[in-house]
Each structure stands twice: as C-alpha cells, then as structure tokens.
Amino acid sequence: MCGIAGILTCDRPLDDRQAVLDTMLDRIAHRGPDGKGRLHIQTQALFGHRRLAIIDIEHGQQPMCSPDQRYTLVFNGEIYNYLELRQSLIQRGTHFETFSDTEVLLQLLIKEGSNALSQLNGMFAFVFHDREKNTWIAARDPFGIKPFYYSSTEREWVFASEIKAILAHPGINAQRSDEGLQQYLTFQFCLEEKTLFKGIYKLKPGFFLYGVGNKVREEKCYWDTNYHIDQYHTEEYFVDRLRSLLEDSIRLQLRSDVALGSYLSCGIDSSIVSTLAAQHLGENVPMFHGRFAEGIEYDESSYAKLVAKEVNGQYHEVVPTADEFVSDLPRLIYALDEPLAGPGLFPQYRVSKLAAEHVKVVLGGQGGDEIFGGYARYLVGYLEQALKGAIFETNEEGKHLVTLESIIPQLPMLKQYHPLLSQFLSRGLFEDMDARYFHMIDRSQGLQGYLTPELLSSFDRDELFATFQGVFNHPDTLSYINKMTHFDQKTLLPALLQVEDRVSMAVSLESRVQLLDTRIVDLVTSMPPPLKFQGGRPKHILKKATHALLSSRIMKRKDKMGFPVPLGEWMKMGPVRDYFGDILLSQSSKERGIYTREALEGMLSNQGVGGRISWGAISLELWHREFGV
Incomplete structure (x- = not known):
C-alpha cells in the first residue's frame, strides 16, 4: 500500500521538474511513511513512490525496474494472489530477487502486457513503462479500491494517487468544474471519469490507459460485471459456491508480513469478515468499533461486543466527540480531495485512527450492500x-x-x-x-x-x-x-471506497475489503434475480451462505444504523453550532454563488445542521477554502 506520482513526456528534459515531483510526494507522504523512491528517465519520465511496507518489508522498494532497466513499475496496492502468480512465472523460467508482489506484477506485465490484468486478484493502481519505446500502461483495479488521478499540460501527462499531489504541478491549477458541481449536487459524487476539479480526471475502475510519451492513445475496459444469468444451477449450488469464495477471498487477503485487525461496525458484512478472519488467524484478533455517547440511537456497541466475544476477538472502542469533529472536519475534506458522502466519514476516520495504533492492516466489509442488495x-x-x-x-x-x-x-x-x-x-x-x-x-x-x-x-x-x-x-x-x-x-461504491481509502491512508493504515473479489461479484451477478432478492429480502443469498457463522441476533436484526452522527444534538449548543455558523455565514460562503444568502442564514435556524443540505453546503465551502478554488 503506497502513494504514487509521476510526470510523463516525450523528448523534453525533466530536470526542472524534479523539485515538483518531490513536492508531489510530500503531499502524499501519509500514504507511505516507510520509504520514498524516485526515478528519472531522461526526456521520458519522472516516477515517484511513497511506501507503506506490508509484504516483503526489507525489499520491494519502488520505483522498481527490470534487471535490464528497460521496464519500470510504480504500484499502489496489493496483489493478493501474487504467490500463485509467482510460482507460475518461475515455472516459465522467471528469476526473482525479492518476495514482493511488486516484482511479481512487474514480471507478469513484462511477459503479458495488458493481458496480465485479468489474472490479478487485488486492489491496485499502477503505471508500467517501457523506456525503449516510451510507452506505458496505467491501470486501476476492477472496483476502484485504489485511486488514480491524472491531468495534462501541453507537453506533460501528470498522475498521482491523490489530486492534491497533481495540484503541485505549476501548470495545473485548482479550478471548479461546473459539470462536476452539478453531478455532486445531484448524486453526492461525480460520475465516470469526472471530478470536481476542472481538467483533472480519475481512471475508471476496471479500465486501463495505453499511452506514448505524454499522450493517451487508448482507454479500454478489461473487466466488467457479467449479467448473463445462470438458469441451470440450484440455490444450494450458489450458496455453497458463495461460501467457498468468501473463505478463499479471506484466505488470500490475510497475506501480510505485518499485524492485521478488522473493522467491526456490527452489521452483517463486517461481522462476516471479522468472524472468518478470526477462524483463520485464531484468537485475539484486534477488532475496532466506534460509538457516540449522545444516546442509544448512536450506539451499536452491544452488537459489536457480541461478535467479538463469540470469536474471542480483542475488542477496541472509540467514542468521537464534538470537539474532535470541529478539529477534524477541514483536514478530512482536504484528505478526501473532493467532498463526498455524509458526516459518517468523521467517525470512520476516528475508528481508522484507533486501528492504526494497534495494526498496520485492517479488514472491512465494504461493498456488501452494492453486491448483495442491502440498501x-x-x-x-x-x-x-x-x-x-x-x-x-x-x-x-x-x-x-x-x-x-x-x-x-x-x-x-x-x-x-x-x-x-x-x-x-x-x-x-x-x-x-x-x-x-x-x-x-x-x-x-x-x-x-x-x-x-x-x-x-x-x-x-x-x-x-x-x-x-x-x-x-x-x-x-x-x-x-x-x-x-x-x-x-x-458509481456509489467507488465514492465510498474513496472515503475508505482516504480516512485509512490519512493515518498510514492499509484497508482491505474482502467482499470485493471479482469471483464473488461474477457469481452474484449471474444468479437468477428471484434467488438473489427473494421476497425483497436484503442480502438474502449472503445470509443463507453465512447463517451458521453469526448469532441470530446479528443475522436477523433490522435496526442497522449506518454510523449516524449526532449533529442535531451537537447543534443545540457548543462548538459544532458555533463552527458551522462561522463557516456557513462567512462572507466567502455567501459570495460563493452556490447557495443564496437567505438559504445559508436559514440553514442554522430552520433546517438544522444535521440535514443533508447543510452538510453539503459546509462541505463545499470547506473544499473551496482548503484547495483555494
């Protein structure tokens, strides 16, 4: 897990961009405090890398080059099936100098180019460069777990793991995209390759770009969901197959040379992941939960403690406060690069901060609602x-x-x-x-x-x-x-994964999402819909496949909260109300041209800051301030 950045060009000296690359890497230092690497390929490229060492800690430094120096890889993420791929490559005559998944990915790309992508089980974003031809491939994992942004100037193509790094380039300015703003106000995120920044784009999940020098020549989808319905197999087959794939996904994603733990929101998804992880790792797996002290409607800790107790997990809890909310909010908006989602990102960040005090890798259940129909x-x-x-x-x-x-x-x-x-x-x-x-x-x-x-x-x-x-x-x-x-x-899932990535990487924590395995998604999308959503039962097939794992109290609950934040209570008095008033009623907010003056003044007295519109207004205002848009 890391941060990557780079500048690609064609026949242009890049000596004057080395300081720019350093600034880009400094802006994403939180993604990789364990190491910093740079590579300058004259008149072609500058590559930079910040490392969070998880696999083969002593080796695997990046940028990584082939023995003959022709090929270079800068890579963010994990290839979970790297041991199997490594063995296959050894059988084909490949020699390895490390035990890192980075070297496995490099060698596979050398041999198979973009055809390697369909063989990868993991979360990733990378650039693979051929200095003999000055060609490159940039790719992102099928679900968008790992971020990849890019922009361009007249003679350079610039990429990074986070937008804030791209903005370090002197030829790229922070400007608001009107189309992105309309999409954000409509969906709470931007669709496809769009971002809220004009001229800065995200590589779509499951896609790769092929380029020469500073030009993109082709964009191609290498994986998409498959909805060809399997009418031949029984429900029993799908249940058994799903359980088997869940087990195998957990097995692969537990590969690590550092300590692991799990998020435990006490919903079905995180409970399944935590339980399966405990079965593989044994007792005392650290499990992390957050609650608020403002009332029972903001506290699900009894369910979380129940799951942890059943698997002999090591339960850890954090209780975020109003003061922490006020101090965290600006830096969280900056961490996100774009305003996304709702105020739940604050407790999510606080739980990640707690986890980072105990482990370097944390497992979570993100994706279950979108795959299995849980909303x-x-x-x-x-x-x-x-x-x-x-x-x-x-x-x-x-x-x-x-x-x-x-x-x-x-x-x-x-x-x-x-x-x-x-x-x-x-x-x-x-x-x-x-x-x-x-x-x-x-x-x-x-x-x-x-x-x-x-x-x-x-x-x-x-x-x-x-x-x-x-x-x-x-x-x-x-x-x-x-x-x-x-x-x-x-659309929604990549936005939620962006939040997942940023709140964890902000504290140098690797977050893995076990339900997001293409084999699992391919199985579920091929199921006959009446089986998957039988009688309108949310997550029907997932519950059937895992019913023996969890207690009936967890499996049958219908009051899952989704990590609500007590903004309404905090707005009655105290630092949150004062802070929101200062931001929403500031002169810059009133002159922004998004919300009317009357609306901004009425948000505090009429709607209350806990409302969706007020949250959107303050998120946008803080985003403008943090990025100088």
Whole structure:
C-alpha cells in the first residue's frame, strides 16, 4: 500500500521538474511513511513512490525496474494472489530477487502486457513503462479500491494517487468544474471519469490507459460485471459456491508480513469478515468499533461486543466527540480531495485512527450492500414494482421477482426511511425503471429553494439524466434489482471506497475489503434475480451462505444504523453550532454563488445542521477554502 506520482513526456528534459515531483510526494507522504523512491528517465519520465511496507518489508522498494532497466513499475496496492502468480512465472523460467508482489506484477506485465490484468486478484493502481519505446500502461483495479488521478499540460501527462499531489504541478491549477458541481449536487459524487476539479480526471475502475510519451492513445475496459444469468444451477449450488469464495477471498487477503485487525461496525458484512478472519488467524484478533455517547440511537456497541466475544476477538472502542469533529472536519475534506458522502466519514476516520495504533492492516466489509442488495431503497423500488404488478396486473421483468404478498414481511425495515418513502409516493410512481431510480437517488430535489438562480439555470437536467441512463441501463441487466445494484457498484461504491481509502491512508493504515473479489461479484451477478432478492429480502443469498457463522441476533436484526452522527444534538449548543455558523455565514460562503444568502442564514435556524443540505453546503465551502478554488 503506497502513494504514487509521476510526470510523463516525450523528448523534453525533466530536470526542472524534479523539485515538483518531490513536492508531489510530500503531499502524499501519509500514504507511505516507510520509504520514498524516485526515478528519472531522461526526456521520458519522472516516477515517484511513497511506501507503506506490508509484504516483503526489507525489499520491494519502488520505483522498481527490470534487471535490464528497460521496464519500470510504480504500484499502489496489493496483489493478493501474487504467490500463485509467482510460482507460475518461475515455472516459465522467471528469476526473482525479492518476495514482493511488486516484482511479481512487474514480471507478469513484462511477459503479458495488458493481458496480465485479468489474472490479478487485488486492489491496485499502477503505471508500467517501457523506456525503449516510451510507452506505458496505467491501470486501476476492477472496483476502484485504489485511486488514480491524472491531468495534462501541453507537453506533460501528470498522475498521482491523490489530486492534491497533481495540484503541485505549476501548470495545473485548482479550478471548479461546473459539470462536476452539478453531478455532486445531484448524486453526492461525480460520475465516470469526472471530478470536481476542472481538467483533472480519475481512471475508471476496471479500465486501463495505453499511452506514448505524454499522450493517451487508448482507454479500454478489461473487466466488467457479467449479467448473463445462470438458469441451470440450484440455490444450494450458489450458496455453497458463495461460501467457498468468501473463505478463499479471506484466505488470500490475510497475506501480510505485518499485524492485521478488522473493522467491526456490527452489521452483517463486517461481522462476516471479522468472524472468518478470526477462524483463520485464531484468537485475539484486534477488532475496532466506534460509538457516540449522545444516546442509544448512536450506539451499536452491544452488537459489536457480541461478535467479538463469540470469536474471542480483542475488542477496541472509540467514542468521537464534538470537539474532535470541529478539529477534524477541514483536514478530512482536504484528505478526501473532493467532498463526498455524509458526516459518517468523521467517525470512520476516528475508528481508522484507533486501528492504526494497534495494526498496520485492517479488514472491512465494504461493498456488501452494492453486491448483495442491502440498501433500503432497493426494497422501496420493489414495493413500487409489486404495487404496479398488483394494480395493473403487469410484469416488467418477465417473472415476478417479488409479489406484494411476499414483500410485506420486509416492510418494517423501512420505518426509519420516511423521507425516501414520501418521495417514492409523491414523485415518479409507476414510471420507467430508470426514471424511478433517478428520482430515488437525485439529491438535488428540494434544492430549488437553496441554490442561487444563476446556478439553477445552469443545470442541464437532460444531460444529467442521460449520463445516469448510460450507466443504469446496462444492456444485460433486465431485472430492476440488477439495474439498481449495477449503478451503485459503478458509481456509489467507488465514492465510498474513496472515503475508505482516504480516512485509512490519512493515518498510514492499509484497508482491505474482502467482499470485493471479482469471483464473488461474477457469481452474484449471474444468479437468477428471484434467488438473489427473494421476497425483497436484503442480502438474502449472503445470509443463507453465512447463517451458521453469526448469532441470530446479528443475522436477523433490522435496526442497522449506518454510523449516524449526532449533529442535531451537537447543534443545540457548543462548538459544532458555533463552527458551522462561522463557516456557513462567512462572507466567502455567501459570495460563493452556490447557495443564496437567505438559504445559508436559514440553514442554522430552520433546517438544522444535521440535514443533508447543510452538510453539503459546509462541505463545499470547506473544499473551496482548503484547495483555494
């Protein structure tokens, strides 16, 4: 796990850019405090690396070159199946000088080029360079677990693990993207390759770029979700196969030469990961949980302690405070590079900080909701689908995935989702699938009274919806559940993984996500939808495959909170209210051109800072300040 940065060019001396590369590396020093490496290839490239040593600690320094110096690799991440790949390469005559996964990746790329990507099981972002031809490949893992950003000037192509490093280049300025802003206000993240910075892009998950010098010649997808439904196997087969793949994913991702622990939010996903990890590692696996002291509605520690006790884990707990929230928030927005997600990133950071005091690698359950259908909005979508089928006697999917009768037992889990249900009942009822889901996730609804008329008039709703449709309407996704989960896997999940990466790497901690294995996702997307989302049961197939692992109290709970933050309570008095008032009502905030003065003044007195709109407003204002946009 590391940070990478570099500048690629064609027949241009780069001596004057060496100080720039040093600054780029300094800005991502938190990603790799264990080592710093640089390589200058005259008139072609400057490569830089910050190392967090996890595998083969004494070796594996980067940038790494082939013995003949022709090929160079700068790599961030882990290749979990590197031992198997190493053995295969040895059988083909390859000699190794280290036991690092970096050298395995380098040798595999030398032999197979971009064809190597389909063989990798891991999380990664890298650049592989051939100095004889001045060609290169830049690639990112299938889910976007590891970040990769890039930009360009007239004669240089610049890349880094974080945007803040790219902004160290004198030819690249921090400017806000109007298209990115519209996407952020609509979805709470930017789609596809877009970012909130004009002219700075992210490499899409599952894609690679092929380039020559400072020019990108080709962008290609090497892995995508497969929705060719397997109608031949039984539920028993899928359950057994899923359990086997979960076990193997855990086995591979436990490979490390340093201490490991696990996040334990006490939801099903993290509980499964923690339990399986404990079965492999034995007793006293460190497990990390966070809670708030403001009330039982912000405290799930009883469930976390139950899981830790059942597997003889070593339970650790942190209780974040309002004062810490105020002190952490600006640096968290800076760490993210772009405002993303909600205030839950604050306790997530505090749990990561706790974990970093005990271990260097932490395991988590990120991705379970998007893969196995765990979000409440999927149930809302199928409530509508069931109502439509019952009223109009229609069936959009060719076979009833859920009936009104079958979905009723699941409805109590929606009692915490009043706004979502109100929106569902008032807008878009019985429209096409894409329009209905867009209405459900469109966060710009309700902003009309808050955004300036100038910004509202610039919104291209047709273009936003068309961009959404391009992702949502995957040609092989015939069922609603596959369309919804596909969109979230391609958009929401990378955004959540960006938060996961930044809050862990901010404290030099490697975070691994065991459910995000392409073999698991390929299996789940090939399952018949009625089996995967049977009767509207969230995570039906995952629960069936792991029911023997967890107590019924964990497996059957319907009150998972999702790490809520007590902003409402903190806003009644004290440092949080004062801080939000200072930021939202500042002159720069009022003159930003995003929210009206009246809206900013009303957010504190009327809506309350705990609301989504207020959170978005302060996140954007802090982002502008931290990056000088």
